[in-house]
Amino acid sequence: xxxxxxxxxxxxxxxxxxxxxxxxxxxxxxxxxxxxxxxxxxxxxxxxxxxxxxxxxxxxxxxxxxxxxxxxxxxxxxxxxxxxxxxxxxxxxxxxxxxxxxxxxxxxxxxxxxxxxxxxxxxxxxxxxxxxxxxxxxxxxxxxxxxxxxxxxxxxxxxxxxxxxxxxxxxxxxxxxxxxxxxxxxxxxxxxxxxxxxxxxxxxxxxxxxxxxxxxxxxxxxxxxxxxxxxxxxxxxxxxxxxxxxxxxxxxxxxxxxxxxxxxxxxxxxxxxxxxxxxxxxxxxxxxxxxxxxxxxxxxxxxxxxxxxxxxxxxxxxxxxxxxxxxxxxxxxxxxxxxxxxxxxxxxxxxxxxxxxxxxxxxxxxxxxxxxxxxxxxxxxxxxxxxxxxxxxxxxxxxxxxxxxxxxxxxxxxxxxxxxxxxxxxxxxxxxxxxxxxxxxxxxxxxxxxxxxxxxxxxxxxxxxxxxxxxxxxxxxxxxxxxxxxxxxxx
Numbered sequence: 193x194x195x196x197x198x199x200x201x202x203x204x205x206x207x208x209x210x211x212x213x214x215x216x217x218x219x220x221x222x223x224x225x226x227x228x229x230x231x232x233x234x235x236x237x238x239x240x241x242x243x244x245x246x247x248x249x250x251x252x253x254x255x256x257x258x259x260x261x262x263x264x265x266x267x268x269x270x271x272x273x274x275x276x277x278x279x280x281x282x283x284x285x286x287x288x289x290x291x292x293x294x295x296x297x298x299x300x301x302x303x304x305x306x307x308x309x310x311x312x313x314x315x316x317x318x319x320x321x322x323x324x325x326x327x328x329x330x331x332x333x334x335x336x337x338x339x340x341x342x343x344x345x346x347x348x349x350x351x352x353x354x355x356x357x358x359x360x361x362x363x364x365x366x367x368x369x370x371x372x373x374x375x376x377x378x379x380x381x382x383x384x385x386x387x388x389x390x391x392x393x394x395x396x397x398x399x400x401x402x403x404x405x406x407x408x409x410x411x412x413x414x415x416x417x418x419x420x421x422x423x424x425x426x427x428x429x430x431x432x433x434x435x436x437x438x439x440x441x442x443x444x445x446x447x448x449x450x451x452x453x454x455x456x457x458x459x460x461x462x463x464x465x466x467x468x469x470x471x472x473x474x475x476x477x478x479x480x481x482x483x484x485x486x487x488x489x490x491x492x493x494x495x496x497x498x499x500x501x502x503x504x505x506x507x508x509x510x511x512x513x514x515x516x517x518x519x520x521x522x523x524x525x526x527x528x529x530x531x532x533x534x535x536x537x538x539x540x541x542x543x544x545x546x547x548x549x550x551x552x553x554x555x556x557x558x559x560x561x562x563x564x565x566x567x568x569x570x571x572x573x574x575x576x577x578x579x580x581x582x583x584x585x586x587x588x589x590x591x592x593x594x595x596x597x598x599x600x601x602x603x604x605x606x607x608x609x610x611x612x613x614x615x616x617x618x619x620x621x622x623x624x625x626x627x628x629x630x631x632x633x634x635x636x637x638x639x640x641x642x643x644x645x646x647x648x649x650x651x652x653x654x655x656x657x658x659x660x661x662x663x664x665x666x667x668x669x670x671x672x673x674x675x676x677x678x679x680x681x682x683x
Contacts, residue, residue: 284543287678288324288532289314289671290525290562290616293331293343295553295624296667300483303346304623306668311347313671319350322682324535324545327351328528330476330492330518330557332359332436333380335388355535357528359475359518360435363389365608366473366515373427375400375451377444378435378492385435395429397444400451404459407450410442429456431514434474437492445499452503452511467507471514477648478518478557482624493648500649516650519552520561522568525616530608547678548616551670553624555658556646562618563657569613619670620660628663 291297297307315321327343336353343351363369373393376382386394401408403424405416429451438444450458452469474496480488503511517523525548533545548565552558620626645653664670675681 283682284541285323285536285678285680286543286545287547287549287674287680288326288536288545289674290326290328290528290532290548290550291667292519292550292552292554292558292624293327293329293339295482295626296551296621297343297346299624302484304666306623306666307346308348310666310668310671311349313668313675315349316682320539321349321535323680324532324539324541326355326357326528326531326535328357328519328524328550330359330478330481332378332385332475332492332518334358335381335385336361354531357524357531359524360385360389362517362523362527363391363433363473363475369431369433369471369473372430373456374431374433375429375448376433376435377438377448379437379439380435382435386433391433393427394433395426397438397447400426400447400458401443404447404450407447407458408443410446411440426458429458429470431471431473434472434492434496436476437490437495441495441498444495445502448499449502449506453506467509468512472511473515474513474517476518477516477520477651478554479646479648480625482553488625493646496648513650516648519557520564520647520651522561522565525550525561525565525568526608526611529611529613533609533612544612546614548613549619549670549674550616551619551621551667553621553626555620555626555660559618559620559660560647560651560657562616563659563661566616566618567657569611569615572611573614617661619662619664619673621664621666621670623666 294300297304314323314325327339329339331339336356336358339356339358340351340353343356367390370390371392373395374386374391375397376386376391376394377397378385382396383394403426409415432448432451447458452472453462453466454460455463455466456470474492476492477496478491479493479497481491482488500511503509515523519525529545529548532548536543536545548562550558550562550565552562622628647653662670662673664673
């Protein structure tokens, strides 16, 4: 009997495959053991190349117009055979999708045309999903229900909030902070978001500025006309929670630094003894993201770079994070896998979910995170033990483990079933941050030039982690690819 998973709301609130349409311009076949799609040159040995997007990682499926893939791999083809030893048609899914949103489904507020086409293939005539689907976004400016409503309108299929993983969703499990007074930074309905996650005493940057008007002095036009200290008492701020990039960066940077350098009593003199500082929990490490502009825009990761460097310039010490969440953190992927398996359980799909396909547009976020989680799954499978997964990252150059005081079994870790998938595959689309022709193309592993790492400071650059398993033109091609790799033809 399968062990029932904890309720979703308790954790996050509430024959042969048919011929599929080939991407435009698909060539008939690549070189032996290779594939080429949509005018792309042939891939490197044992790699796939799709729509001019460059190679994928070695040891993975070939994407071609005809014929089988390499031995032990499936071919994405018009009518070729499926994988050796697998049935020609899978009725129950043994895989699930983790979809990024910005750059995959939308650019800013503009839908990407391939999105609706893709999702028509993922639901039946009653609008029910044929495979488990979770939307994993680093956005943090709204509640999950609002994001689910936006996606339902965008995609034309019903989306539940239980299918949405915001960057801040894992904060629900950090119960030790829920009763404390925390300073929250970001955009959107911050108090509603914080309270929905379980925080009982959140205070916003705007509220702090109102109560301590002398602290925000960069914009001279916003300085108070009467320069007198505030007599309003504030409780001690015991943690800082960064939901996402704020609007007035200078105000947020100044007030967060004040809180850190006064041990939670902004307005007091800075103290040299206030280190280590009070805990900082950060969501969304994206340096950049894509909207309607032709080039990527600053993301919350850029704000974090500013905060880290200002803190170090003033103190000579590294800003430390109690937790980093959102992609590429393993914490976020393990929570997303839990949602995938819970969906399968709700639909009475007894087939175990073996493979997660993470579809994204950002090498340093989506691809890095999926590959990092795949390494975790492989290590867990190989050792038979549960590696300590990364929610915490120490100031330094390598992903770190949780602080020793929390290793014995933090309450949030007990709320998640152990990871059960066998693998997590990264699928890169060319409709967002990544562009095969642009400046942010795939870094060359043996280029001889120094790679520019756009990931967070506390994550080590590893060329293998930013090489996608598959590269496709858009999300519709991603769905076609996965269906054929899995020999899944529900219609």
